[in-house]
Amino acid sequence: MKHRLMLILLPIVALVMGGIWFLNGSGHGELGQAALEHTKEILAIGPRPPGSKSLEQVRGVVKARLESAGWVLVEEEFERETPIGKIKFVNLRARYPAGEGDPWKQPIEGLLCAHIDSKYFKDEVFLGADDSASACGAIIEIGRVLARDKPDQAKKLELVFFDGEEAYVDFTTLDGLYGSRHYVSNWRNSPTKPRFGILLDMIGHKNLKIAMPADSQVELKDHVLSAAAEEKAEEHFKMFPGPITDDHVPLNQVGIPTIDIIGDFQQTSWWHHQNGGKDDLAILSAESLDISIRVTLRTLDRLLGKK
C-alpha cells in the first residue's frame, strides 16, 4: 500500500517541484513575451527605411507605448546627402521626468539605445526583425518596467532610437550611422556627459549568440558578462574577436563609453538577407528577448543602483 501511494505521489511531487524550478530558474518570460508583442507591432507596419511613411508610423508606436508609461519624447530631425539622394532622418529620444523641471535639462547618467530604421533595399522586402526591431521592442519594455518598478533608474537614463544606422551601400565615414553621428553633437562640447551607453542590436534571435566587440570598455564588458552569469545566461554571451561598426562607435568617440550588446551576425544567412535567408518574425523568440532584457536590466542595476 505504502509503495503504491509512493508510486502515485512521486510523479506529482516531481511535477510540482519541476514547475517551481522552471518558474524560479527561467522566470515567467513575461518581459520577452511583451517585447515580442511590441516587435510584432513594429513589423506589422512593414519595411521602415529612413524617410519613409512607415518609419514615421513606427516612431508613433514607440512614442505611444513609452508616453503611456510616463516617458517624455522628442524627435530630432536632420537631413543628409546619401547615395540615393537627400534623406530626412529623425532620431527619437525619451526621458523620464525627475521632477517639475525640464526633463531635457536634468542630468542623466546613461544611454540605452537601438536603431529604429530597417536597411533600405530597392527591390526587396526587408523587415529587419532582429536588425533591429527586436531591440526597439526590448527597449520599449525595459522603459515600461523601469518606470513602473525602478523610477529612480528611469530618471537617470535617456532612451535613444537612432535613425539611419544602416548604410545604403557600405559603411564609410559618409554612409551609415547617420543618426548616431548626428546625435553625438548634443554631447561633444557638453561639460557633463552620460557615464555609459548600452546599445542593443540583434538581441532576439531564437539561437541567441551575443558577441560584443573586442574594443569594448573593460568595465562595461565585465558588468554585462557578470550580469549574464548572474542570470545563468553566460553561454549566450561572449566577446567578438575584433571591432564592429555600429552606433556605439560615434558615442565612444565623443567620450561616452558604450557597450554594443549585439548578436553574432556573421556566418548567418539571415543577416541583410544574405544567401536567401530572411530577417523576419520567424527567426525571433520570446525566450531570447527575455534573456537579453534580463541581462540588460541587471547591467543597469550594477551601473545605476538597484532602485
Ligand SMILES: [Zn+2]
Ligand atoms: Zn543591419
